[in-house]
Amino acid sequence: MTTDDVSYLTDPAPRRGAHAAPRSWLHSDAPRLSLNGTWSFRLLDRAPGTPGGGGVLPAGEEPAAFADPGYDVSGWETIEVPSHWVLTGDGTRGRPIYTNVQFPIPVDPPHVPDENPTGDHRTEVEVPAEWAEAERVLLRFDGVESMYRVWVNGVEVGVGTGSRLAAELDVTEQVVPGQANTVAVRVHQWSAATYLEDQDQWWLPGIFRDVTLLARPRGGITDVWLRPGYAGEAVGTGAGSLEVELDVAEGGFPVTVAIEELGVSTTFDSAADVRPIELEKVEPWSAERPRLYQVVVSNAAETITQRVGFRRVEIRDGLLLVNGSRVLFHGVNRHETHPERGRVFDEEHARADMALMKRFNVNAIRTSHYPPHPRVLDLADELGFWVVDECDLETHGFGSDDWRQNPSDDPAWREAYLDRITRTVERDKNHPCVVLWSLGNESGTGANLAAMAAWVHARDPERPVHYEGDYVGAYTDVYSRMYPSLAETAAIGTDGDTTPLLGCTVAEGVRQRTKPAILCEYVHAMGNGPGLISEYEELFEQHPRLQGGFVWEWRDHGLWHRTPDGTRFLAYGGDFGEVVHDGNFVMDGLVFSDDTPSPGLHEYAAVVQPVRFEWANKRLTVRNLRHSTDTTDLRLRWRLEVDGTVLARGTEKVPRVLPGRSARIDLDPGAPAVPGEAWLSVQAELAEATAWAPAGHVVARGQFRVADATPPVRVPALPAVRTGQPVPERLEL
16 A cells, blocks of 8 residues: 555455454553553644545645654644544534434445545654563554554554454554654544444544553463353352463463452463363352452463453343343443543543442443443443443444445445454453343344354354344344334233234244343433333333333433533534534433433433332332342331421331342331321332442332322412402402
8 A cells, every 4th residue: 555545445344454353451461551642633634645635735745754753743733642633622623523314424335525534643652672572562542433544653554443443553563662653643534434333423533542552471361251150040159160261472371360269270281271160159240239250360471350250141931131030121322422522431430420320220231332442341340230232333324225335235344344343242252241242233234244143153152142123033132122112012022922023024023022122222312201111111021021121322412512602502413513414313311411310310210210119008018120139238218298298207127038029018107197198208228338329329219198188278269350450468268
């Protein structure tokens, strides 16, 4: 590829150059340098070398001249990495664009417009002299939108795509330890990859996740997959196992795997010696009890520390089970969005956001519609969520033209589809929170999606494959739908029902009714929404194969902007002057852009609360709807009120109620001492603080009428008053 060759922009192939094989995101003690920080930056209006001009390159400058270490960037601007350039520079660096279904560029795959904003980035990094002893040096990008071309010390090392996917480039030959090294990255907003990333969100170009330089030690541990098993039930303890898959550089054995808490230390002397580690007794991991064990994998060159959760995912008798118990997803679709930073990750904000989910009884996340920052899954392991990990794929814009030219069934795009699912699974395979792999979203159907599913089934047979667009169930393991009506949802969940299912023949519908059913999007949270939450929840409880769903969506995507007079406001599509946009459809979350919970979120929490109450004859029934946690972590408070005035209150000990069971306790608040409308209010709250809420946080509520209201006082109608006549000062009652 010559320096002025821009054919890569329209190449469906996912990457070129010295890319290392995808692998897990590991916590290793091997040396690393963060390249996050202030970089030199310039913005061009098109890719240099594009016919018709070279953007704003100085006269006579070669397209790749900026990558040379001797190139003078003193006149350039600066930019913080990670960031989106359209959210920096006081509005002088282009603008965000919001679309839902339509593409923001003319649909002509794999071609893109000549007017293609391109950001040139440069930084210098001092590489330690001792890195000369490294076996390899890798340059890692965790997220760049949408295509990027990389040089190190003036030498081109590769081209990458997959905006929300990690990539590692082998730069061993280009890096010079003991001195400053120049890293240059050219980022294009539009590329062939754009056609695979039409994901109902803001289009925000830039290097928006971490950039890291990694020194891989000689004989190091290249990759680890710790595959936990669990033979017990959801409550209690049982036998566990740990299958260990190792990718070790030459000379890397022996390797030791140790779990200090369980008294385990096993050494493998060779690849042929690697065998499962059997454990007599472990506590299982679940979204409600996210029990994690620290595992240390080490050899003479490197130590890797990972957290493992022992759990078993299976589909049996038409149900998705974890540790033998049916899972009911009370989930949300989570985009990565912040009103100032866009998709730039902030761990403190992400942790607070996920703790808010837990406090509002959300137990599951669908990572719509791409893998999140890898730390998000660490947090999900720790805080406790069921996760549907979704591939970075959506071609929704082709649906408007009856899916003509859709890449999902075009052999030219097969490599790109397989590359995306491979990088998703390989990066995230160690996380116990991930219970389903999702191929992507709203990309029609076709052979490329089927090939993705086949690859996942071969690589990870335990975790089922999800994709809503496979209506007939040709290559997926669960039946997934978006926004079916209540009647249709009931028909999906009813065994033996022959009501036609979307896109299915009668026979295909019968087959789909043998699978777990999940509503990957439902109860749209826009405007006054979401609605019908309680009606859907009743169906989920009535029909076991209906295993819940994911609200669209968790939070609004508003971006802070200013009016011409300087007034700050939260902007949506069209507010930045975009020609093509989808208006306020990006403001459809349970949480407002400024982190305020909406009324809909309060309603959702009340409907899906994991403990229910019934009260009659001075006895309170406590029903535990949890998956794997009894009620010993809760305490019960009650109060008796008449017309809003509290007359009595008390605390009751909650009996140990196992998941799926009920218990009754005596609860006599006494007869109201005054006339009026009397109500008994009951709430279950956390007895002790957790990682996501303080002690006293209310998990569930109930309210019951104790006495009917006394007859209301009859107030006579106000006499009619003619204009100009005074209103009577008082009425005789």
